[in-house]
Amino acid sequence: MIDAKxxxxxxxxxxxxxxxxxxxxxxxxxxxxxxxxLLLRLADLKSxxxxxxxxxxxxxxxxxxxxxxxxxxxxxxxxxTELGTRIGALPFVTHCYERPRALPDxxxxxxxMVHGTDRDEVEEKxxxxxxxxxxxxxxxxxxxxxxxxxxxxxxxxxxG
Amino acid sequence: xxxxxxxxxxxxxxxxxxxLTTHPYAAIATELGISENELLSRLxxxxxxxxxxxxxxxxxxxxxxxAFCLCAMAVPPENFETVLTKVNAHPEVAHNYERTHRLxxxxxxxxxxxxxxxxxxxxxxxxxxxxxxxxxxxQEFFIGFRVAA
Numbered sequence: 001m002i003d004a005k006x007x008x009x010x011x012x013x014x015x016x017x018x019x020x021x022x023x024x025x026x027x028x029x030x031x032x033x034x035x036x037x038l039l040l041r042l043a044d045l046k047s048x049x050x051x052x053x054x055x056x057x058x059x060x061x062x063x064x065x066x067x068x069x070x071x072x073x074x075x076x077x078x079x080x081t082e083l084g085t086r087i088g089a090l091p092f093v094t095h096c097y098e099r100p101r102a103l104p105d106x107x108x109x110x111x112x113m114v115h116g117t118d119r120d121e122v123e124e125k126x127x128x129x130x131x132x133x134x135x136x137x138x139x140x141x142x143x144x145x146x147x148x149x150x151x152x153x154x155x156x157x158x159x160g
Numbered sequence: 161x162x163x164x165x166x167x168x169x170x171x172x173x174x175x176x177x178x179x180l181t182t183h184p185y186a187a188i189a190t191e192l193g194i195s196e197n198e199l200l201s202r203l204x205x206x207x208x209x210x211x212x213x214x215x216x217x218x219x220x221x222x223x224x225x226x227a228f229c230l231c232a233m234a235v236p237p238e239n240f241e242t243v244l245t246k247v248n249a250h251p252e253v254a255h256n257y258e259r260t261h262r263l264x265x266x267x268x269x270x271x272x273x274x275x276x277x278x279x280x281x282x283x284x285x286x287x288x289x290x291x292x293x294x295x296x297x298x299q300e301f302f303i304g305f306r307v308a309a
Contacts, residue, residue, distance in 0.1 A: 054216060099230065
């Protein structure tokens, strides 16, 4: 688990990593820490999975990927792992999860996010998923996003 | 802003992991065949123009002992903005999207403890009088979140 110093590091990096030649040195110096110690702790946080990667989050809309559809599927339970793995590997699927159904309103247990330049492209990609799932799929739907209502990274509450 | 080939190459590379070295951007600039200065100035411009929404570590709340959960609500259109204000006021709401469905508001809760999900969902239900459906992940079929620029 993370200790108090890791927590300080996470708080310092929540807003992002500075775009300067020696970003870790700058963060370390702001925290009154050695760069070497910061790098070691970051390596540990990565190996324990707390940090997945240090990378850019692109804005799909600005890249022309203006259409995003959350495709949802009711897949037979005994096939969901095998089929989820195949759907998750498709190049146009950015997130793919098995989630619980909320019966009777919500029969879907497989969620796959599909991005495209327009709805036609998203529908074409969705048809590929339909073909892969075949008769293991009993019902399906797609929910397009019409507005981003909020988008922030993870925020830790300030303790105390 | 218009992205040229170099911007696109940078964007594709920067969706992968940044090395943990003293001069990480210099290492990537070398890979891409440009100078460190050019890489940093293009990254800064793309961030200013919001082509990049954020650059930095991606944290996994679950690995810190916390939790993420996708939630959905069926909000009557006439109350949408009022409910939205109440939902977004919770710092645990990390992302929120309006979607085309009877369940028209979809948000992700990120909390520091697993119990925080239920507590926040209940608070939202109390404040809005609308049921919050929770869809925690059972399995993640993870390949990556990359998008080709």
